[in-house]
Amino acid sequence: MRIGNQERWTQMRSLRGLRACILGGPPKPHNVNRKIVLVSTAICALALYFYAHHNWHPLSPRTTIDRIVVEKSARKLSILRDGKQIKTYRVALGRNPFGPKREEGDMKTPQGTYKIDSRNAQSSFHLALHISYPSDEDNKRATARSVPAGSDIMIHGIRNGLGWIGAFHRWKDWTVGCIALTDEEIEELWRVTPDGTTIEIRP
Structure with missing residues (x-):
């Protein structure tokens, strides 16, 4: 009309x-x-x-997990124990999120299966769980193209001093390839995730 x-x-x-x-x-x-x-x-x-x-429901203090699954297209990070999904978080990714990470500086979040192999409580972003990217295969692909594969891919919180932004950080993908949560969420994930936990990052 x-x-x-x-x-x-x-x-x-x-x-x-x-x-x-x-x-x-x-x-x-x-x-x-x-x-x-x-x-x-x-x-x-x-x-x-x-x-x-x-909508925040904290996990039991006794909770531990053995697997993390990230679905990039859905911007979701799920945590599991013995194949059972325990909780899902919304995430922000690298500024150029689609497709696998090919080289340093491409702003992509990797795809593949890795491990949480270390952690940094003094990160410039609130807590950081280090992902074991690049794998041997990632390095081979990068070497074949004569480019560095990149490194320092983390699951982390918001930049120190900006934690008050909270869930608003998910307004857009903003990292250089890492996976970002709110400070409250990374504190919980930090607590329930042992070093050596498998992380699968899907397209």
């Missing part, structure tokens, strides 16, 4: 009035866009914060 000129004009005036109420007065060309961005960002951040905390 087409909207007549009079109806369209009425809707525009109503929207202007609503915008004036929200932003505090008539719009000014030089600051309306900035105010809209700030208000929208604040609303989204608050919504994500309350959603994440309302």
